[in-house]
Amino acid sequence: MVKDLPEQNDRDEEDEKLADRPLECGECKKDISVLYTEIVGQNITRTCMCKECPELQRRLYGAPLHHLYSSEFENATSLACGNCGTTFNALHVGASLGCSTCYEVFSKVLLGELLSAKKIPPKIVSNKKSVPVHIGRTPGESMEMNPTLRLLALNEALNETIKTEDYEQAAWLRDQIKALTENPENPDATKK
Amino acid sequence: MPQKNNPNPLICQTTPWDNNSNPIWLASSVVLQRNIEKFKFPGKLDVDCKKQIIALISKKLLASEMLSKPALIKAEELDALEKEWLVEHFLCNHSYHQAGAGEAFIMDESGAFLASLNLFDHLHLQLVDHQGELENTWNRLVKIESALGKGLNYAFSPNFGFLTADPTLCGTALIVSVYLQLPGLIHTNQLDDILEKTVDESFLVTGVQGDPEEIFGDVIRIQNNYTLGITEENIISSLRSVVTKLIVEENNARKKIAKEESAEIKDRISRAYGILIHSYQIEAIEALNALSLLKLAADVHWLKGIDHQQLNQLFFNCRRAHLSCQSSEKISQEELPHKCAEMIHKSLKDVKLII
Numbered sequence: 001m002v003k004d005l006p007e008q009n010d011r012d013e014e015d016e017k018l019a020d021r022p023l024e025c026g027e028c029k030k031d032i033s034v035l036y037t038e039i040v041g042q043n044i045t046r047t048c049m050c051k052e053c054p055e056l057q058r059r060l061y062g063a064p065l066h067h068l069y070s071s072e073f074e075n076a077t078s079l080a081c082g083n084c085g086t087t088f089n090a091l092h093v094g095a096s097l098g099c100s101t102c103y104e105v106f107s108k109v110l111l112g113e114l115l116s117a118k119k120i121p122p123k124i125v126s127n128k129k130s131v132p133v134h135i136g137r138t139p140g141e142s143m144e145m146n147p148t149l150r151l152l153a154l155n156e157a158l159n160e161t162i163k164t165e166d167y168e169q170a171a172w173l174r175d176q177i178k179a180l181t182e183n184p185e186n187p188d189a190t191k192k
Numbered sequence: 193m194p195q196k197n198n199p200n201p202l203i204c205q206t207t208p209w210d211n212n213s214n215p216i217w218l219a220s221s222v223v224l225q226r227n228i229e230k231f232k233f234p235g236k237l238d239v240d241c242k243k244q245i246i247a248l249i250s251k252k253l254l255a256s257e258m259l260s261k262p263a264l265i266k267a268e269e270l271d272a273l274e275k276e277w278l279v280e281h282f283l284c285n286h287s288y289h290q291a292g293a294g295e296a297f298i299m300d301e302s303g304a305f306l307a308s309l310n311l312f313d314h315l316h317l318q319l320v321d322h323q324g325e326l327e328n329t330w331n332r333l334v335k336i337e338s339a340l341g342k343g344l345n346y347a348f349s350p351n352f353g354f355l356t357a358d359p360t361l362c363g364t365a366l367i368v369s370v371y372l373q374l375p376g377l378i379h380t381n382q383l384d385d386i387l388e389k390t391v392d393e394s395f396l397v398t399g400v401q402g403d404p405e406e407i408f409g410d411v412i413r414i415q416n417n418y419t420l421g422i423t424e425e426n427i428i429s430s431l432r433s434v435v436t437k438l439i440v441e442e443n444n445a446r447k448k449i450a451k452e453e454s455a456e457i458k459d460r461i462s463r464a465y466g467i468l469i470h471s472y473q474i475e476a477i478e479a480l481n482a483l484s485l486l487k488l489a490a491d492v493h494w495l496k497g498i499d500h501q502q503l504n505q506l507f508f509n510c511r512r513a514h515l516s517c518q519s520s521e522k523i524s525q526e527e528l529p530h531k532c533a534e535m536i537h538k539s540l541k542d543v544k545l546i547i
Binding site: 139141169 | 229230231327330338341349351357396419443
C-alpha cells in the first residue's frame with residue numbers, strides 16, 4: 001500500500017501535465033505527431049495534428065486539398081457517397097465507411113490508402129495490374145480446411161530445429177507429427 | 193461500478209478456459225466480420241433499422257444447429273461489469289462499454305461462441321479455442337457463417353471481398369489471433385530478437401488488449417495483418433507456422449533456464465511467489481505478471497502443488513470482471529485488489545517453491 005502511493009502521485013502529476021494534450025488530432029481522428037505553433041503578433045496558438053492532416057497541409061501551403069493528390073485523385077476531394085452521405089474528407093480523417101456503395105465510390109482512394117497503410121500483401125502489390133483483387137471464398141461458398149495442414153508448419157519447424165541440431169525440440173515436433181499422421185481422422189472434422 | 197444481483201448465467205461461465213493445460217499456448221480466437229447487403233453499415237443506421245438487423249440475424253442464428261442453446265442478449269440489458277466480462281472472456285481488443293440500444297450479442301452454452309451485432313459491422317462472428325485448434329475452429333465458424341449466409345446476402349464485391357465498415361478489414365474479413373505466454377523469452381530478454389527473426393509484416397504483435405506497448409502477463413497476441421489479397425487458408429497456415437516456431441523458441445528458453453539455474457531468474461520467481469502469497473491487495477496486472485513467472489517455474493519443476501490448468505484459470509479469474517462475477521457478494525471498486533489477493537491466496541495455498 002505504502003509502496004503504491006508515490007507511484008499513484010506520479011501518475012496524477014503526469015496526468016495533470018498532459019491534461020491539455022488531446023488524445024487525437026485536433027482536426028481529425030488519427031494519432032498526433034505534429035505540434036503546430038502559429039505566432040501572429042502577440043498571439044501564439046498551438047494545435048496538435050497528425051502528420052497527414054489535411055488541415056496541416058492547408059496551413060502550411062494554403063493549398064486547397066486536391067493539390068495533394070495525383071491526377072488520379074483529382075476531383076476526389078469533392079466525392080461523397082450518394083447512398084449514405086460519407087464524404088471524402090470524412091474518410092480521409094479516419095471515419096468508417098457507411099455502406100457497400102462507398103467501396104465503389106471511393107474505390108481508387110481506398111486502394112491508395114490500403115497500399116500506403118501496408119494492408120495489402122507485397123506480392124499482390126508488385127503485380128500491380130491485378131491490384132487488388134480479393135482472393136478466396138465468395139458468399140455462399142463453404143470450405144473445409146484439412147487439420148493436417150498443420151503438418152506443413154510442423155515439418156517446417158522440424159527442419160529448422162534439425163538445422164540447428166536441436167534434437168530434443170526435433171523429437172517433440174516429431175511426436176506431434178506422429179500423432180497427427182497416425183490419427184488424421186479427427187472426429188470433428190469428419191462430420192460434414 | 194453498478195452491479196446486478198444475478199448476472200446473466202451465460203455471462204460468467206468459465207468454459208472453455210477452465211480446461212486449458214497448455215503451458216504456452218493460452219488461447220486462440222477466430223473472427224469473421226460480415227455486413228448484410230443493401231443495408232447501410234451500423235454507423236449510418238438508426239436504432240429502428242438496427243433492430244431489424246438484429247431480428248433478421250438472430251432468427252437464423254438462434255435456430256442454428258451448430259450452436260448449443262444460443263441466446264440473444266441485448267446490449268442495453270447488460271451492465272458495465274458484464275460487458276467487461278465479455279471483453280475479458282473473449283480476449284477482445286476493443287471495449288464494449290459503449291454498446292447500447294440497437295446492439296446485441298448472441299452466446300451459447302459452450303462459452304466459446306460470441307456474435308456481436310451492430311457494434312462495428314452488422315455481424316462479428318467469433319469462436320475462441322483453448323486447444324491450439326486453429327483449423328478446426330475456423331471450420332466450425334465457416335459452417336456457422338455459411339449456414340447463416342443461405343438466407344441472408346452478405347455485402348460483397350469481387351474486388352474488395354466481404355465489405356466491412358473498416359476498410360482495412362475487407363477481403364476475407366477474417367482476423368485470427370493466437371495468445372502465447374512467453375515468460376522464458378521475455379525474462380531472458382530474447383523476445384525482440386526472436387520476433388524480428390520469425391515474424392514478418394504479415395502479422396501484428398501486440399499485448400492481450402491490442403496495444404503493442406502494453407504487454408502484461410508475458411502474453412503476446414499475434415494476429416494476421418492482411419485480410420485483402422490473401423486466402424483464409426493462407427492466413428491460418430502462415431500463422432500456424434509462426435506460432436510453432438515461437439513455441440519451439442520458448443521451450444528452448446525454458447530449458448536453458450532450467451539448466452543454467454540463473455540466480456536472477458530464481459530471484460524473480462521467488463519474488464513473484466512472495467507477492468502472490470503475501471500481498472494484502474494486488475492489482476490484476478501485477479498478479480498476471482507474477483503468475484506468468486509461476487507458470488515458468490512450474491514448467492521447469494521449481495514449483496509444486498499446482499498445474500498449468502489451474503494457473504491458466506487464474507489468468508482469467510484475477511481480472512476485474514471475472515473476479516466480481518464469480519464472487520457471491522458485491523465487491524466495491526476499493527475492495528477489488530484485496531479480494532483479488534484473497535482469491536489468489538486460496539488458489540495457491542498448496543503451492544510450494546522448490547528452488
